[in-house]
Amino acid sequence: MSNNLIKGLVTILIGIAIWFIPVPEGLTPQAWHLFALMVAIIIGFILQPVPVGAVAFIGITAIVLTDTLKLSEALSGFSSGAIWLIVAAFLFARGFIKTGLGRRIAYMILKAIGDSTLKVGYALALSDLILAPATPSSAARAGGIIFPIARSLASALDSEPGPTSRKAGAYFLQVIYQTESVVCAMFLTAMAEHRALSIMVPDMLTLVPGGK
CATH class of the missing domain: 1.10.287 (Helix Hairpins)
Incomplete structure (x- = not known):
């Protein structure tokens, strides 16, 4: 059986x-x-x-x-529009990764400021901060824009779920998660229900040390 x-x-x-x-x-x-x-x-x-x-x-x-x-x-x-927004953000994120667009953007970021993972983390946080006032949903912002790029950055640095997660991926996703919580509180226009982070939590848990 x-x-x-x-x-x-x-x-x-x-x-x-x-x-x-x-x-x-x-x-x-x-x-x-x-x-x-x-x-x-x-x-x-x-x-x-x-x-x-x-x-x-x-x-x-x-x-x-x-x-x-x-x-x-x-x-x-x-029938809730918020549900379909989350679904759309998830599909958008998957398309980012599957088409290779996320990887291309990741390489451009690495070329510009990729001499340290710390700077890349700052770049991700700054990008979220800039997008927050004009993107009234953490699903569209974190799940559909920032997360696919961070995931591709981790892959470009050979940091995948498992033993290599500590190389970069765990750090990038922790930065996104913490930044998202802050910018959602900073701007009234930046948060359409913080449940949207559920899009990235499953993949995040596989990259963060100790996650299952």
Whole structure:
């Protein structure tokens, strides 16, 4: 039996077990069943028997098919413009990396001020500061502009997740994260929900020493 199949069965069995536990006093059966499904979805995100996106779609499908929520209620979160802004920033960031544009910009930065990682860190922080007043979303700014460049800079310096993360990548991403927190507080026009940093956190954790 494959490892992913075992993870999938564990996820499903935990959800079913919670589903059939007697409903606690003060909760409706619908609320308890929704809780059971959400616990299963979260465990699916952690164990990842299939990609995270697939877990989300399977979870939404299960919620609708079990009549826990109506289809319009299950999909109501996707009507938020902020959600699609984050998705767009993520796609933009991926395009930056896949097309090589981020790497080209990284080489230009290294050519101009790349004699030390400290200066590159300052350049990333200054770029975020300049963009902040005119970019009213940390998703668009950090996730879609600054992060792809920093990620490409780390790759150009042979700093990848794992043993080489301390060479440069961990430092660059720590600089971005800390700078983003500061500039979001400096300008009212710079923050459209700081949750946007969730775009870069998974990759950041693989580069920061001790991250998992």
